[in-house]
Structures are given as structure tokens and as C-alpha cells.
Ligand code: SF4
Ligand code: SF4
């Protein structure tokens with residue numbers, strides 16, 4: 001296969017190619033199609049997908065925005081594991097000289113590698129993951145105490161980029177369409193511990209309902225795969241404790 | 253059986269072991285109660301049955317049973333610690349310890365039995 005030198009200025013012409021199987025289709029049907037893609041230095045999975053779209057098939061659909069691990073829109077299944085593709089190096093995941101790239105698990109497919117993220121975000125709201133204000137703009141600012149215990153809990157989970165990698169990794173999500181999932185519950189836990197959020201009981205009610213934190217089996221796939229190294233399993237354990245205490249204390 | 257790639261990590265395997273041991277114990281329990289009931293209903297048959305327990309095969313099966321019990325107990329304690337105690341960073345170590353302890357207990361049992 002010939003490669004386009006102008007693509008990668010300053011690099012040798014790639015001589016090696018890899019076989020990449022990409023899932024092509026829509027909500028109804030689809031299948032894997034194989035492409036040969038030149039292997040490059042410091043190449044990410046997103047680079048591979050973009051290369052196919054630019055050189056082999058302009059109709060390939062996929063989603064990305066920032067390319068630097070901030071926006072959370074580029075997640076896909078790579079060799080059966082959910083990953084942020086813009087920050088996953090080919091070198092790290094290449095298996096027998098090949099790759100398999102598929103749309104994120106546990107979400108409806110729109111086309112090719114693009115999934116419909118609506119159910120994922122709807123569950124954030126269902127888990128109480130919206131701000132419940134305690135003050136209005138006319139009140140003085142409520143200062144946070146960085147070293148308080150609650151703040152430390154909230155800070156530990158706050159860097160979520162909504163990539164849905166944990167949601168795709170979770171077997172409980174796969175088995176139960178109503179399960180809120182690790183990201184939404186992690187968000188609920190950070191808000192529950194946020195002194196500026198006044199929705200404590202609302203959150204506990206939301207996360208202890210059907211499909212809430214007590215459905216989690218502590219398999220830890222969320223924590224294993226979260227690209228930001230967050231620990232949704234830990235947050236969910238916190239919610240299990242908080243809801244159980246609240247039940248024992250107040251019957252709620 | 254091939255474990256799918258997104259499941260190949262220690263805590264998922266700990267979940268699998270916990271589920272399998274739980275199912276194994278659930279299957280064993282009715283048989284256990286049936287044999288116990290023989291003490292009341294047919295004592296003579298019970299003695300005959302208990303003689304079987306001297307065979308090496310049954311001894312080995314008992315080792316398996318003790319292992320299932322131990323791994324289910326320690327795995328359960330691990331889960332209770334995970335959900336009720338303040339979080340620690342060693343969840344994988346705890347899961348491995350549960351399996352290790354279960355081998356220790358069931359191995360000791362086997363050595364006592366032979
Ligand atoms: S720990 Fe809970 S939320 Fe996380 S993957 Fe497992 S079942 Fe899903
Ligand atoms: S918790 Fe981690 S894996 Fe889940 S959506 Fe947030 S950043 Fe992604």
C-alpha cells in the first residue's frame with residue numbers, strides 16, 4: 001500500500017500497515033469491515049479512525065472534539081474494551097498487528113462508531129445530578145473549606161468528563177436498562193458531599209430508588225476503565241452507606 | 253470459556269468466584285438437609301451413607317466444599333468491608349486475600365482429613 005508522505009511531515013514513510021476492523025452500520029444492522037492503515041509513530045486510535053475516514057471512506061461516522069482528553073466525546077470499544085480513543089496509543093493496544101474498533105457498548109448506535117448518548121445523560125438527571133442551590137445571587141458567596149471531609153470526597157470524583165467509558169464497561173448497565181450507571185451515581189455522590197448543594201435528601205431518594213446504587217455488584221469495571229482514574233465504585237459504596245444510614249435513622 | 257476483554261480484571265473475577273461459590277453452596281444445601289433428615293427418618297441408611305465419607309474421592313469433594321464455603325465467607329466479608337468501612341486503596345489485595353484465606357482453610361481441612 002502506498003502512503004502519503006505529506007501526511008506526516010518529518011517522519012519516514014510508514015512501511016508497516018495494520019489490519020483494522022471497524023464496525024459499520026446503524027441501529028438496525030451492521031458488520032465489521034477491514035481496512036489497512038499505515039502504522040505511525042505516536043499514533044492514537046482516533047488518528048487511525050480519522051485516517052480511514054480521510055483516505056478510505058469519507059462516509060465513516062464517529063465523534064470527537066478536543067483530541068486531548070477533555071471533552072469526553074471520542075470513547076469507543078477498542079479490542080473489546082472501552083477507551084478514550086484520542087488518548088489511547090495504538091502501540092499500547094495493538095494485538096497481533098491488528099485492531100478492532102466498535103461503537104461504545106450499552107448505548108444505542110446511531111451510525112458506525114457514533115452512539116446516542118441521551119440515555120447516559122438522562123440518567124445523570126435522574127440520579128439527582130443537577131445543582132440544588134442553597135442561595136440566590138443576592139446572598140454572599142458560600143465559601144468552601146478545601147480540607148473538610150466532604151470536600152475531599154467531592155473533589156475525588158469531580159474530574160469526570162462524561163465519556164461514558166465506565167457506563168460501557170458496566171455489566172449491570174448491560175443487564176438492567178434502568179440502572180443509573182457509575183457516572184451518574186459518581187456525580188450524585190460528589191453533589192451529596194458538596195456543601196453548596198442543598199439537595200442531600202433528594203439525591204438519596206433518587207439514588208436509592210429502583211435502578212439506583214443498590215443495584216451495583218461492586219465488580220469495579222467502572223474503576224478499572226475510567227480514563228481519568230476516578231473511582232465510581234468507591235462513590236457508589238459511599239452512596240450505599242449514606243442511603244442505608246438515612247434509612248436506619250429516619251426510615252427513609 | 254473465554255472471559256470477554258472488558259471483564260478481565262481481578263475484581264470482576266472476584267465477583268464471578270463469589271457467584272459460582274454461592275450457586276455451588278445453594279445446590280449443596282438441599283442434599284445436605286436430605287442427608288441430615290435421614291438421621292430421623294432412616295438411621296440405618298444414614299450409617300451406610302456416612303461410611304462413604306471415608307473414600308478419598310469424597311474427602312476431595314469435601315475439600316472443594318470447604319473451599320466454596322470459605323471463599324464465599326471471606327468474599328462476603330470483603331464486600332461488607334468495601335461497602336461499610338471507610339474506603340481503602342487495597343480492594344484487589346483484599347480480594348486476593350479472600351481467595352488465599354479460603355485456600356488456607358480448605359487446605360488445612362484436607363491435610364487434617366487425610
Ligand atoms: S462497580 Fe457497580 S457501577 Fe461499577 S461497573 Fe461494577 S456494577 Fe457497574
Ligand atoms: S467516571 Fe470516568 S469513565 Fe465514567 S464518564 Fe466520568 S470520566 Fe468517563
Ligand code: FES
Nearest residue numbers: 067071072074086
Ligand atoms: S476527543 Fe475529547 S476526550 Fe477524546
